[in-house]
Amino acid sequence: MDISKILINKEISIRDAIEKLDKSTKRIALIMEDNKLVGVVTDGDIRRWILKNGDLSYKVELIMNHSPIVLTPTNIHHANEIMMNKHIEAIPIVDENKEVVDIVFWNDLYHKKFNYTNINNIAVVIMAGGKGTRLKPYTTIIPKGLLPIGDIPIVERIINKFLEYNFNDYYLTINYKKEIVKAYFNEAGPYNISFIEESKPLGTAGSLSLLRDTLKNCFFVTNCDILVNTNYSKVVEYHKKHNYKITVVVALKDYIIPYGVFKLNESGKIDSLMEKPKYEFLVNIGMYLLEPEVLKYIPENTYFDMTELITRSIEEGESVGVYPVSDNDWLDMGEFKSMENMVEKLNI
Structure with missing residues (x-):
C-alpha cells in the first residue's frame, strides 16, 4: 500500500487523526518526526481516550504508543508469530534509521480477519420484523431486510460480515412479510439461520423473550438496516474483559452548529463567541452484545424496545457499557438518503 496514507505528524489533533484513520481504513496511523517513526496510534488507542471523555x-502524541512493536526487513518473517502472540493486526517495518519502509498487515498475510477471542457458540440475532415505514413505498412490496444494497439484500450483507469473523449461528426475528423472508433464505444458500416468528410487532427487543430458553451464551443483536465495519470478535473480547451485561456499540458522531454560538456570563453579557462549533456525541446505532441473564427483564408477548431493556438493566444494577466505533464505520439504510450513502460507501 501507499504508506504515506497512514503517516501523520505528532502535532495534529486526535480529531484529525481519527479522520486520517477513517480515510485509510487501516485502523492504524504511524506517527512521524523528522522522517522517523516515534509512535503509532490505533483505533483502540482512540477508543480508550473517548471512553475517558478525552x-x-x-x-495525538498524548495517546500514541511511544514504544510500538517494529520489525526490520531482515526479521520480517517473525511477523505472523508476533501478531498472534501480541494480538495486533499490523507491524511497521523500519530500517536502521527508524524510517518506515513498509508495514505488514494480518489481512494481507492470511486474507482473513483476525479473531481476538473465541467466538464459538456466540449467536447473532437480527431484528428483521419491522415494517420499514421510512422506506415506503419500497417496503410496501419488499420487507426492509430484503431491500438490496447493490445486488445483495441488507440482511444477507449483515450475515456475510459476521461470517468474515467465523460467526455461524443466526436468528432472524420476523413478522412483516415473513413468508417472503423465509422463502428468500431457504433459497439463498448454506446459512445456519433459525427464524423467530412474532405473532405481533414486539419492538426492537420484545422478540428476544422468545429466545430466553435458547440463548445460553452472550449474543449479538443488530437491527436489519445497518452495517457496522468493525472487528466483532474484538467487541466480544472487550465485553468479556469488562464483565458487561450489555455492551452498546455506539458511533462517534460529529455535529456542527452552522452559526456563531455565544456564551454568556452571569450578568448576561457576552463572554465568548464560538464560530460554527463542532461537537461529538456517542450515538446508539442499533447493535448490541448481551448476556442471556438480561432477558429476564423483557416481558413476554409485549412491545418492548432495546432502550427500555438498557434502562431497566441499569436500574437493576447491571453493568452496561459502550463500544465506540467511528461514524465512518457505521452505515445506515433507514431512510432513502442514508440508503444512497450506504451504496456509495460500499462502492457498489
Missing part, C-alpha cells in the same frame, strides 16, 4: 482537540 478532549479530541488534544495532540
